[in-house]
Amino acid sequence: xxxxxxxxxxxxxxxxxxxxxxxxxxxxxxxxxxxxxxxxxxxxxxxxxxxxxxxxxxxxxxxxxxxxxxxxxxxxxxxxxxxxxxxxxxxxxxxxxxxxxxxxxxxxxxxxxxxxxxxxxxxxxxxxxxxxxxxxxxxxxxxxxxxxxxxxxxxxxxxxxxxxxxxxxxxxxxxxxxxxxxxxxxxxxxxxxxxxxxxxxxxxxxxxxxxxxxxxxxxxxxxxxxxxxxxxxxxxxxxxxxxxxxxxxxxxxxxxxxxxxxxxxxxxxxxxxxxxxxxxxxxxxxxxxxxxxxxxxxxxxxxxxxxxxxxxxxxxxxxxxxxxxxxxxxxxxxxxxxxxxxxxxxxxxxxxxxxxxxxxxxxxxxxxxxxxxxxxxxxxxxxxxxxxxxxxxxxxxxxxxxxxxxxxxxxxxxxxxxxxxxxxxxxxxxxxxxxxxxxxxxxxxxxxxxxxxxxxxxxxxxxxxxxxxxxxxxxxxxxxxxxxxxxxxxxxxxxxxxxxxxxxxxx
Ligand SMILES: Cc1cc2nc3c(=O)[nH]c(=O)nc-3n(C[C@H](O)[C@H](O)[C@H](O)COP(=O)(O)OP(=O)(O)OC[C@H]3O[C@@H](n4cnc5c(N)ncnc54)[C@H](O)[C@@H]3O)c2cc1C
Numbered sequence: 001x002x003x004x005x006x007x008x009x010x011x012x013x014x015x016x017x018x019x020x021x022x023x024x025x026x027x028x029x030x031x032x033x034x035x036x037x038x039x040x041x042x043x044x045x046x047x048x049x050x051x052x053x054x055x056x057x058x059x060x061x062x063x064x065x066x067x068x069x070x071x072x073x074x075x076x077x078x079x080x081x082x083x084x085x086x087x088x089x090x091x092x093x094x095x096x097x098x099x100x101x102x103x104x105x106x107x108x109x110x111x112x113x114x115x116x117x118x119x120x121x122x123x124x125x126x127x128x129x130x131x132x133x134x135x136x137x138x139x140x141x142x143x144x145x146x147x148x149x150x151x152x153x154x155x156x157x158x159x160x161x162x163x164x165x166x167x168x169x170x171x172x173x174x175x176x177x178x179x180x181x182x183x184x185x186x187x188x189x190x191x192x193x194x195x196x197x198x199x200x201x202x203x204x205x206x207x208x209x210x211x212x213x214x215x216x217x218x219x220x221x222x223x224x225x226x227x228x229x230x231x232x233x234x235x236x237x238x239x240x241x242x243x244x245x246x247x248x249x250x251x252x253x254x255x256x257x258x259x260x261x262x263x264x265x266x267x268x269x270x271x272x273x274x275x276x277x278x279x280x281x282x283x284x285x286x287x288x289x290x291x292x293x294x295x296x297x298x299x300x301x302x303x304x305x306x307x308x309x310x311x312x313x314x315x316x317x318x319x320x321x322x323x324x325x326x327x328x329x330x331x332x333x334x335x336x337x338x339x340x341x342x343x344x345x346x347x348x349x350x351x352x353x354x355x356x357x358x359x360x361x362x363x364x365x366x367x368x369x370x371x372x373x374x375x376x377x378x379x380x381x382x383x384x385x386x387x388x389x390x391x392x393x394x395x396x397x398x399x400x401x402x403x404x405x406x407x408x409x410x411x412x413x414x415x416x417x418x419x420x421x422x423x424x425x426x427x428x429x430x431x432x433x434x435x436x437x438x439x440x441x442x443x444x445x446x447x448x449x450x451x452x453x454x455x456x457x458x459x460x461x462x463x464x465x466x467x468x469x470x471x472x473x474x475x476x477x478x479x480x481x482x483x484x485x486x487x488x489x490x491x492x493x494x495x496x497x498x499x500x501x502x503x504x505x506x507x
Contacts, residue, residue, distance in 0.1 A: 325389020
């Protein structure tokens with residue numbers, strides 16, 4: 001085993017998709033790296049947990065639940081996940097899911113998000129007022145494509161320094177200058193321009209779809225970000241074994257290149273020692289020339305005792321932005337569901353008690369993935385957004401009984417919504433019914449107040465104002481969903497790809 005007292009080139013604190021990506025890329029470049037993860041497994045918000053039971057012969061049967069994220073996208077040629085897997089030299093086993101999602105409205109009518117553009121537009125014309133649907137969706141897919149082109153080929157975007165501006169002065173960027181207008185125009189404005197704003201059902205549909213990807217409403221979501229979010233179900237993948245299947249694959253690839261991955265190592269403090277950094281953990285101390293943090297910006301600020309201008313500034317973000325939390329429900333069900341041919345379902349509802357959100361996102365394990373559940377069973381993760389997650393933490397501390405009562409009320413309401421939107425669920429036999437609140441996420445992922453999913457883009461807080469991965473502290477960098485480009489696994493992976501590119505350009 002490697003002597004952990006030796007200095008590493010880079011220590012990465014946090015083993016979410018941001019940290020894992022940075023670790024693999026640096027190990028690939030021959031760096032001596034060590035990734036420290038506080039929890040027992042890597043993956044963070046896209047990890048898993050297991051429950052076991054014994055069968056009649058005394059053998060353990062495993063039920064594996066995705067903890068938060070369940071869908072993978074960005075695997076198109078040049079996409080962040082494709083580039084990451086190319087770095088690993090292979091693609092971990094996964095299957096395309098088409099329809100990428102089925103949306104069930106409160107009146108139990110369904111719409112299928114087919115991956116083929118024409119089929120999807122025809123589906124919209126069938127379900128909503130057909131006028132304007134085709135040009136609107138063609139506009140979305142065009143802007144989505146151009147948005148990916150710009151962000152993938154452009155690690156210096158958005159420019160934060162003269163160096164970034166100079167690096168950006170290339171033909172591809174000049175050709176894409178007109179995209180900037182879509183940072184300041186909302187999805188709602190574009191709906192109006194294309195005449196698709198009169199159908200209230202379509203508005204509700206877009207509102208709930210945007211909640212999953214941009215975590216904001218149509219009137220405040222910049223169209224560029226909104227278009228990229230609204231196009232995503234056409235590129236939906238299920239990793240075999242669930243999301244942890246990818247995290248585990250990344251760990252394996254990192255270690256295969258000589259990198260060190262250590263779980264149950266929670267960073268407690270990071271301090272300077274000469275030209276190096278000392279990372280104090282719950283176990284040993286580590287020494288490194290460079291530190292990459294995969295924590296939220298405010299959690300990293302705390303580890304650094306709020307030192308340095310950038311860190312102080314990032315920490316202030318904490319006071320000014322509203323972030324969402326998540327309420328989750330985990331359950332194993334007998335495989336008697338009618339899933340309509342998709343693993344992913346969004347079900348609309350009336351406002352849920354205590355949180356007020358109006359849809360739930362249901363992810364099923366495939367019937368044939370034996371890593372997830374024994375024959376005849378499936379595991380399910382259900383999630384919804386929670387406003388002001390810090391209030392759940394406070395309630396748990398001040399009034400534990402009321403916290404428990406509310407938790408059960410929200411969970412039961414979600415079960416009721418599933419009963420209406422997922423045929424066969426109500427009658428199916430169930431095991432391991434568990435609920436997760438913002439407090440659970442704070443505990444397991446170390447994210448302050450259980451704020452998850454990143455910083456929502458708004459018209460006021462556009463991509464330009466999102467913090468980037470550089471800090472003013474020497475050799476301290478940041479990755480993760482509280483930085484540019486933001487939310488979801490593909491964005492986090494893209495941020496880490498850009499960071500390593502930047503490190504390569506400057507070292
Ligand atoms: C309910 C839910 C559903 C979602 N669904 C999707 C989806 O379907 N598709 C999608 O693309 N995205 C989805 N997302 C968003 C996505 O999961 C996240 O944006 C992304 O995984 C964040 O990755 P990250 O690397 O920034 O941070 P994290 O995943 O939060 O990882 C940070 C890691 O750092 C570790 N850590 C924290 N503090 C310390 C410390 N002091 N020392 C050491 N380690 C530490 C944590 O344990 C964690 O492993 C979802 C999120 C949630 C909450």
